[in-house]
Amino acid sequence: MSSPSPSGSPSRSPPTGADADELRRLNTLLRGRLAHASAELQRATSSHNATADEQHRLSRTLLRQTHELRVLEGLYRERQQEIGRLRAEIAAFQEPENPDTVVDPHVCLESRLRQQDADFRNLEARFDQAVFERDVLQDQSDHLAEEMRLAGDEIEQHQEDRNDLDRARENAEHELLLTETSLARATEALQQAESRVTELEASASEAAPTPNHLTQERDDAQAAAAHAGDQMGAMKEDLQAFQRLYHESSADLNRLRAVHAAITDDLIQTIQDRDTARADVDRLRGDLSDLRTF
Numbered sequence: 001m002s003s004p005s006p007s008g009s010p011s012r013s014p015p016t017g018a019d020a021d022e023l024r025r026l027n028t029l030l031r032g033r034l035a036h037a038s039a040e041l042q043r044a045t046s047s048h049n050a051t052a053d054e055q056h057r058l059s060r061t062l063l064r065q066t067h068e069l070r071v072l073e074g075l076y077r078e079r080q081q082e083i084g085r086l087r088a089e090i091a092a093f094q095e096p097e098n099p100d101t102v103v104d105p106h107v108c109l110e111s112r113l114r115q116q117d118a119d120f121r122n123l124e125a126r127f128d129q130a131v132f133e134r135d136v137l138q139d140q141s142d143h144l145a146e147e148m149r150l151a152g153d154e155i156e157q158h159q160e161d162r163n164d165l166d167r168a169r170e171n172a173e174h175e176l177l178l179t180e181t182s183l184a185r186a187t188e189a190l191q192q193a194e195s196r197v198t199e200l201e202a203s204a205s206e207a208a209p210t211p212n213h214l215t216q217e218r219d220d221a222q223a224a225a226a227h228a229g230d231q232m233g234a235m236k237e238d239l240q241a242f243q244r245l246y247h248e249s250s251a252d253l254n255r256l257r258a259v260h261a262a263i264t265d266d267l268i269q270t271i272q273d274r275d276t277a278r279a280d281v282d283r284l285r286g287d288l289s290d291l292r293t294f
Contacts, residue, residue, distance in 0.1 A: 048259045055266045062273045069280040
């Protein structure tokens with residue numbers, strides 16, 4: 001009557017081993033995916049660092065261009081003051097001349113006008129150069145903005161990959177819990193089989209042989225439990241390694257987000273400085289137009 005019951009307990013061990021092999025294979029696959037995602041995060045971090053260096057270089061260039069525009073504006077004010085003085089002298093020369101004057105004032109005034117014209121042409125050339133460099137800076141800023149957009153898309157893709165890994169980790173933990181439950185059941189069945197064998201050995205007479213089939217079932221159950229224990233120990237190690245990689249990946253992603261936020265702030269500041277420089281150039285262009293009219 002007692003032999004059918006223990007014979008059923010080892011039958012639950014093979015599915016436990018199969019589940020353990022499948023879970024271990026899944027953990028190995030997940031570790032490979034996580035390692036790939038970590039490498040991608042490292043590459044994105046390097047790309048963002050390079051972009052940040054380029055952004056800082058553009059910011060310094062923009063500051064230099066803004067300073068040069070300020071210098072040009074100061075030169076333009078000086079030329080306007082000089083033109084005002086020349087106008088006053090022209091008005092004075094248009095008055096009746098003093099017959100006692102020996103030096104021809106027209107020659108002196110013409111020389112000064114030629115000098116002012118040369119200075120004006122030089123100022124105009126410097127202004128055109130500033131406009132050209134501003135356009136180059138605009139192109140570089142647009143290129144940087146495009147790189148920032150691509151970097152944002154890459155971060156979103158890494159976020160999706162991390163979410164997939166998170167779900168896979170939860171599934172692996174659930175599978176591990178099921179395996180632990182199966183192992184507990186197999187251990188309980190093994191203990192019951194050992195208890196029955198002990199009872200039979202105690203109640204049997206010295207001449208009665210030991211039930212070989214129960215002993216075999218007990219040995220099989222012990223072997224299955226030991227195999228399941230080894231499998232679960234290996235799976236626990238794999239899961240712990242997977243969790244460590246997952247936390248490292250999360251830290252890399254957070255660091256990448258911080259770098260992206262800092263670069264975005266720098267880009268916004270660069271755009272504001274560029275707009276200010278553009279307004280200064282437009283104002284200088286209007287002043288030069290007025291000067292040409294004069």
